[in-house]
Amino acid sequence: MEGSDALLAARLAAGDDHALAEVFDQLAPSVFGGALRVLGNGSTAQDVVQDVFVELWSHPDRYDPMAGSLRTYLIVLARHRAVDLLRSELRRVARQERHYRLTPAEPPGAPGDEVMAAETASVVRAAVQLLPDGQRRVVELAYFEGLTCREVANAMGIPEGTAKSRLRLAMAKLETVLDRQLLEST
Amino acid sequence: MSTAERDQATLPMGLRERVMTASLLARGAGRALPEVPDIAADEAFARAADAFYGMLGALSEDGWKTQALRGLDVQGLVGHLTGVEEDTHRALAGDPAVADAEHVESTQDQAVRQAGRSPALTRDEWHHAAEVTLELARAAGRDRAAGGAGEHRAARLAVHGMRLPLGDLLVVRAFELWVHDNDIRRAVGLRPSVPDPPVLRLMSDLAARMLPYAAARMGLHPMDVHLVLTGPGGGTWDVAIGRGAGGDPGQTGVTIVTDAVSFCRLAANRLTPAELGPHITGDEARAADVLAAATALALD
Numbered sequence: 121m122e123g124s125d126a127l128l129a130a131r132l133a134a135g136d137d138h139a140l141a142e143v144f145d146q147l148a149p150s151v152f153g154g155a156l157r158v159l160g161n162g163s164t165a166q167d168v169v170q171d172v173f174v175e176l177w178s179h180p181d182r183y184d185p186m187a188g189s190l191r192t193y194l195i196v197l198a199r200h201r202a203v204d205l206l207r208s209e210l211r212r213v214a215r216q217e218r219h220y221r222l223t224p225a226e227p228p229g230a231p232g233d234e235v236m237a238a239e240t241a242s243v244v245r246a247a248v249q250l251l252p253d254g255q256r257r258v259v260e261l262a263y264f265e266g267l268t269c270r271e272v273a274n275a276m277g278i279p280e281g282t283a284k285s286r287l288r289l290a291m292a293k294l295e296t297v298l299d300r301q302l303l304e305s306t
Numbered sequence: 307m308s309t310a311e312r313d314q315a316t317l318p319m320g321l322r323e324r325v326m327t328a329s330l331l332a333r334g335a336g337r338a339l340p341e342v343p344d345i346a347a348d349e350a351f352a353r354a355a356d357a358f359y360g361m362l363g364a365l366s367e368d369g370w371k372t373q374a375l376r377g378l379d380v381q382g383l384v385g386h387l388t389g390v391e392e393d394t395h396r397a398l399a400g401d402p403a404v405a406d407a408e409h410v411e412s413t414q415d416q417a418v419r420q421a422g423r424s425p426a427l428t429r430d431e432w433h434h435a436a437e438v439t440l441e442l443a444r445a446a447g448r449d450r451a452a453g454g455a456g457e458h459r460a461a462r463l464a465v466h467g468m469r470l471p472l473g474d475l476l477v478v479r480a481f482e483l484w485v486h487d488n489d490i491r492r493a494v495g496l497r498p499s500v501p502d503p504p505v506l507r508l509m510s511d512l513a514a515r516m517l518p519y520a521a522a523r524m525g526l527h528p529m530d531v532h533l534v535l536t537g538p539g540g541g542t543w544d545v546a547i548g549r550g551a552g553g554d555p556g557q558t559g560v561t562i563v564t565d566a567v568s569f570c571r572l573a574a575n576r577l578t579p580a581e582l583g584p585h586i587t588g589d590e591a592r593a594a595d596v597l598a599a600a601t602a603l604a605l606d
Contacts, residue, residue, distance in 0.1 A: 130565075131536065
């Protein structure tokens with residue numbers, strides 16, 4: 121397929137919906153699989169597939185055939201989108217965590233969503249506990265306490281660059297761990 | 307096994323339809339990106355005339371005497387164009403005598419008349435004729451808009467065997483100016499020109515829409531053609547050729563992919579289907595028939 125990527129890109133730019141269907145048929149299984157691997161959740165992975173193909177169709181010029189294959193481009197796009205979703209999920213869990221800490225216990229409300237959210241939160245918190253101490257603390261401060269990287273660095277007495285690199289390493293590990301754990305939990 | 311292969315997953319039911327629907331809602335099929343501004347047909351003709359006039363201004367005395375097309379030198383070819391504009395004026399005035407006049411024969415006197423004249427006179431005469439075309443066309447456009455009635459507004463102009471709405475006629479004029487601009491460029495050794503994308507878009511669209519007529523002239527069997535013209539000014543067209551086609555797009559037929567400029571050169575009979583080198587999906591023989599038919603759109 122790589123040999124025809126430039127042609128496919130030109131067809132997409134020309135508004136050829138048949139080309140979009142061809143790309144989907146050939147590459148969507150890899151895009152979906154890649155998203156599923158990061159997210160561990162089929163429903164969210166489908167959202168990622170949709171986002172990726174809408175992006176390709178709306179902005180075909182952002183794909184440069186000289187820079188690599190269309191397959192790689194789409195898989196990287198899917199991975200970035202999946203990681204973004206994972207990060208926002210982390211932030212959501214962190215907000216929820218802070219909320220639980222600050223508010224007195226109440227009887228549970230609507231069952232369905234809260235149960236699912238609590239399960240996800242529990243999986244994410246468990247994944248964070250698996251991180252090495254230095255990385256775990258950075259994640260806790262950045263996501264659960266809501267500190268900026270500079271504030272995390274000050275709080276831990278480490279350079280800001282170190283805080284950033286620990287956060288990156290932690291996120292990479294979390295993607296792998298969450299992938300496995302979320303798959304097991306579904 | 308590579309990571310990509312390992313990550314292949316069976317797609318959930320309905321995902322394909324969901325993604326295609328969402329994509330086509332975000333951007334409709336057919337329109338090329340980057341978007342080119344829509345321009346009116348009179349503007350396309352004005353731009354083509356400006357480009358042609360500019361090219362003429364760059365010619366040397368010797369250049370004007372260079373053989374260009376059908377035994378005409380450059381000056382004679384410009385005379386031919388003056389003759390075409392004059393026939394267009396008559397068509398705009400409703401003169402039935404030019405309706406079925408032959409394109410070359412009808413203008414031959416003007417072409418031959420240029421011999422021995424100063425190139426500047428030939429150029430200015432053509433330029434004036436083009437300006438008159440523009441003025442008459444704009445006046446006709448205003449009349450039609452003011453007339454309101456659908457029949458009046460959609461009335462076709464008849465010239466050189468064509469029956470076209472005013473807008474299409476102006477695009478045909480822009481098309482011919484560009485084609486002869488390149489005939490002259492080739493004759494005198496100048497680099498070929500490409501219409502600016504908004505003009506090219508109108509030319510591509512016209513050529514795509516005229517394909518069924520060209521195919522009918524060649525007696526082609528019914529088929530659906532998915533025509534993809536790449537590059538600025540391109541786009542995608544689903545063209546139903548012959549009786550009965552178009553009922554179920556995509557079921558039978560061919561996909562032809564080529565760049566917009568080359569397709570317009572093909573339609574002007576300045577490029578052969580073999581030289582075009584299109585990417586074809588489907589029945590290659592039938593696609594070749596369509597491309598051969600496209601060359602019959604040329605006026606010359």
